[in-house]
Amino acid sequence: MTTSSDRTAPDAVQTDLVQFLTRRTGKDWTADDDVFGSGGLSSLHAMELVVHLERTFGVSIRGGDLQKENFRTVQRMSELVERLQTAGDGGTGA
Amino acid sequence: MREAVALAGATVTELVGDRADDWDLAGELPRDVLRKLAEAGLLAAQIPARYGGPGWNSTDSGEFTAEVGSLCGSLRSVMTAQGMAAWTIERLGDPAQATRLLPRLVSGDTAAVAFSEEQAGSDLSAMTTSVTVDGSALTLTGRKTWVTAACYADFLLVVARMGAEGAVVVVPRTAPGVQVHRIGDPLGCRAAGHAHVWLDEVRLPLDHLLGGGRQPLPLLVTTALAYGRMSVAWGCVGMLRACLAAAVEHAGSRRQFGRPLGDHQLVARHVADLWAGEQIATRACEHASRCWDADADDLGAAVVLAKYVSAQHAAAGAAAAVQVLASAGTRDGHVVARAYRDAKLMEIIEGSSEMCQLMLAGHALSRR
Ligand SMILES: Cc1cc2nc3c(=O)[nH]c(=O)nc-3n(C[C@H](O)[C@H](O)[C@H](O)COP(=O)(O)OP(=O)(O)OC[C@H]3O[C@@H](n4cnc5c(N)ncnc54)[C@H](O)[C@@H]3O)c2cc1C
Numbered sequence: 001m002t003t004s005s006d007r008t009a010p011d012a013v014q015t016d017l018v019q020f021l022t023r024r025t026g027k028d029w030t031a032d033d034d035v036f037g038s039g040g041l042s043s044l045h046a047m048e049l050v051v052h053l054e055r056t057f058g059v060s061i062r063g064g065d066l067q068k069e070n071f072r073t074v075q076r077m078s079e080l081v082e083r084l085q086t087a088g089d090g091g092t093g094a
Numbered sequence: 095m096r097e098a099v100a101l102a103g104a105t106v107t108e109l110v111g112d113r114a115d116d117w118d119l120a121g122e123l124p125r126d127v128l129r130k131l132a133e134a135g136l137l138a139a140q141i142p143a144r145y146g147g148p149g150w151n152s153t154d155s156g157e158f159t160a161e162v163g164s165l166c167g168s169l170r171s172v173m174t175a176q177g178m179a180a181w182t183i184e185r186l187g188d189p190a191q192a193t194r195l196l197p198r199l200v201s202g203d204t205a206a207v208a209f210s211e212e213q214a215g216s217d218l219s220a221m222t223t224s225v226t227v228d229g230s231a232l233t234l235t236g237r238k239t240w241v242t243a244a245c246y247a248d249f250l251l252v253v254a255r256m257g258a259e260g261a262v263v264v265v266p267r268t269a270p271g272v273q274v275h276r277i278g279d280p281l282g283c284r285a286a287g288h289a290h291v292w293l294d295e296v297r298l299p300l301d302h303l304l305g306g307g308r309q310p311l312p313l314l315v316t317t318a319l320a321y322g323r324m325s326v327a328w329g330c331v332g333m334l335r336a337c338l339a340a341a342v343e344h345a346g347s348r349r350q351f352g353r354p355l356g357d358h359q360l361v362a363r364h365v366a367d368l369w370a371g372e373q374i375a376t377r378a379c380e381h382a383s384r385c386w387d388a389d390a391d392d393l394g395a396a397v398v399l400a401k402y403v404s405a406q407h408a409a410a411g412a413a414a415a416v417q418v419l420a421s422a423g424t425r426d427g428h429v430v431a432r433a434y435r436d437a438k439l440m441e442i443i444e445g446s447s448e449m450c451q452l453m454l455a456g457h458a459l460s461r462r
Binding site: 001023024025026031036039041042043044045046047048050052055056063064065066067068069071 | 095145184185186187188189191259260304305306307308309310312313314315316317389390391392394398407453456457459460461
């Protein structure tokens with residue numbers, strides 16, 4: 001858990017997300033697997049994923065940041081978290 | 095309950111008065127009632143204060159939704175649509191869009207949300223309505239069905255495909271190419287303004303695309319539906335409270351075989367089940383609202399649980415209330431007759447009971 005002024009190491013973000021996805025789907029994940037592809041997250045978990053990212057890393061993901069590109073893989077999501085944490089106030093919008 | 099919520103409850107109770115029966119029979123809500131509530135921000139009370147809204151949390155907003163739901167299922171349906179539209183704009187819109195659109199929803203305008211299509215009901219991944227972008231404009235084409243509140247709406251949020259992803263387009267009802275066809279004979283929530291919406295090459299400026307579009311369709315749909323499910327669930331609590339009150343009043347006052355109906359055990363059981371149903375639904379909604387307000391990790395499951403449990407108990411409870419009132423409750427328009435028809439629809443919309451069961455099973459199974 002960090003506050004928005006802290007930066008989380010990209011590795012730590014990835015480890016956390018892989019754990020989250022494994023818990024939700026009951027299968028193993030790598031940083032490059034397609035999150036919304038077949039065998040990926042159900043729609044119920046899609047929103048939980050966003051809530052989890054916001055809470056765990058102290059960012060706010062709104063507007064243009066919700067585009068699919070940012071969520072395709074664990075790698076992409078960790079980049080999103082890094083970008084939002086750097087922006088500081090959480091969320092750049094579109 | 096906070097003072098503002100109690101005050102709002104009194105306002106809406108006075109505004110509705112004893113007219114909900116007539117609205118149901120006429121199949122229409124008076125525009126001035128909708129406008130007054132919209133202007134007071136009470137059709138979407140969770141819109142944050144920075145956009146001019148009441149900024150209530152989910153628990154307070156839920157209690158108020160139950161209050162409205164106990165008075166008039168159609169009005170509560172319009173609130174569900176408005177709140178879902180507001181939440182979708184807040185979550186998916188960029189800051190400029192939120193600043194432009196949300197203040198409208200607390201100053202008199204109303205909105206509706208269109209997901210469903212003829213061939214895409216439970217399976218929204220089958221939707222074919224699509225949006226394309228060229229230069230500075232977008233073009234939207236498709237046919238949506240059963241859009242609650244579309245007859246009253248100043249603008250519609252239309253969920254569409256955008257290439258391989260999803261998008262939400264803000265469509266003014268008067269835009270060229272938009273047709274709204276009223277559904278004249280719904281089983282329940284008869285005054286909620288349901289309509290089919292046809293979109294024929296509707297061209298709009300690019301800033302009508304929430305957040306630029308291209309969000310994952312499942313994410314976009316669950317985000318919007320999460321609010322709708324909370325609102326429906328609390329609305330069902332309201333229906334249960336209205337049915338319980340009517341059943342208790344009748345069972346206590348009407349006498350057959352020399353004693354009040356409530357003294358006959360088989361009737362008493364209906365009352366017990368109604369009360370239990372109201373309590374169970376209330377607890378499930380309170381829990382989900384707490385999860386909402388805390389941004390809890392398992393919010394999704396809590397919301398689906400609340401919707402599933404509340405709709406089932408509302409449908410069963412309304413049927414029990416009609417049984418207890420018998421001929422006294424079998425006039426169209428009567429509060430329990432309305433609840434009987436309205437509650438059944440709550441098992442169909444915003445994720446049918448079967449779809450909720452599949453989601454809850456998936457949730458349980460994934461925790462192995
Ligand atoms: C009063 C009312 C208001 C509405 N308001 C809106 C609105 O504002 N906006 C909007 O976009 N839509 C709205 N809808 C549409 C609503 O969302 C759909 O009716 C709903 O999603 C179900 O789709 P369907 O009617 O096509 O049923 P279908 O999807 O055809 O389902 C028929 C039956 O099969 C079951 N079923 C389907 N698939 C499965 C499965 N995989 N496993 C088990 N059972 C399954 C369903 O649960 C249901 O019992 C409204 C509908 C009504 C009746």
